[in-house]
Amino acid sequence: MPYLSTRGAEGVSAPEAIVRGIAPDGGLYVPASLPALTKADFDAFAALDYPARAARTLSWLLDGFSEKELLAMARAAYARFDDPAVAPVKALSGRRFVLELFHGPTLAFKDMALQMLPHLMTAAARKTGEEREIAILTATSGDTGKAALEGFRDIAGTSVTVFYPQGGVSAVQEKQMVTSQGRNVHVVAVKGNFDDAQTGVKALFADADFRREMNALGKTLSSANSINLGRLAPQVAYYLSACADLLSRGEIAWEEGVNVCVPTGNFGNILAAWYARRMGAPIRRLICASNRNDVLTDFIRTGVYDRRRDFHKTISPSMDILISSNLERYLWELAEGDCAQVHAWMEQLKTEGAYAVSESAKARMRACFFGGFADDKATAASIARVWRQDGYLSDPHTAVALAVLEDYRHDSGDPTPILAVSTASPYKFSADVAAALGVSVSGDAFDAARALEDHTGVPAPRAVKELKTLPVLHTRVCEKGRMGEAVLRGFA
């Protein structure tokens, strides 16, 4: 099954797409065709554990990998999760369900893919004849950096260097990063903001001299960002897994199906749900939930994507995004594979800040997607309501989804069961969750976690408690113009 670039017709294999990350023409790799699953495939899933479900999903999506080798990778990737189901589905009242994706080492859904990606990438490198070490460079505003550090930690043939803005991430996020263990991990604070760090990393990828120096050290650069096919494909697995669980437990009927509501930033997670639907999963509507950065809500409602608006910092920071990079894959679908059209929209976004899709594309999008948003006030109210009514503790990102699904049901009258996706542990955002429940907190994030635990009786994950006492292992700081030297120094 070849992968095509959204901006050109060239087809590559899955291993090549994973090693490259982004296509040479700047496009994203999309599958030229998708498998057609039947109810029997979901029945068969019910007897498999999560790693086996993930391996089978990936064998359907990625050519060039055997199910057996994928299973070995998935067993290694998901061994460190703190729930035996890896991605359990919990029931709330009113035929609402929650798919929990935060049981990995960094307590956010990025682990579902970033624990798997290093295995896929090293195998893909071998298959494409790449013998150099893969040096991952990443700039982070918080969650992705730590998930990449944990994913690539001690994976042979790789190293990972994460740059974060000094003073620009939360205290817990900084603590998570500077205490990272592993022989091949490097963490550097940049004197600048996130954009400086991001721009610096992009400049290194484009710097021929820097690449030559890395090559002389036997290293080739790669990135772990969310447009990599090796991050998208593992995310499809949990949607198929959740549907299989709901069917086998008799919570939903095959004919009736389920709506899926995803708290969205870069459009990666919800795109995986769309692929699952396209492959034949019994998923009906996809509900795209945003915070006050509601660019996707407007796009789904009007067919106009317009990033010319104020950027809001919210209590769901991983969704504070105005340019949803993975949307390009869905645009390719809306354009019915017309790469020139996709390219034109992306150019318009860059130069004018906006583009509009055709009326027929808009109608097709609206038949599948519903867009809604919740501001911080509605998000906090959602945390409190779900705790009061269902005894379920949700983090602010999850609470955005739980708020928007109520709006959807109210607006549409659609009684179909809904699966809301939970993307982070409430204990990753203890202070905001405690505040939403009216729990008064003084002190740091760890005090907030303790207060929240006392108030709710929901145990905090061990990873949160351990973090407080872990030793700091990374103290390097660099000027924003000297990130290349910082990378090289890490290998000295």
Ligand SMILES: *Cc1c(COP(=O)(O)O)cnc(C)c1O
């Ligand atoms: C990254 C992230 C999201 C957004 O996911 P996208 O794939 O970018 O849409 C939502 N919630 C949390 C906690 C995240 O870390």
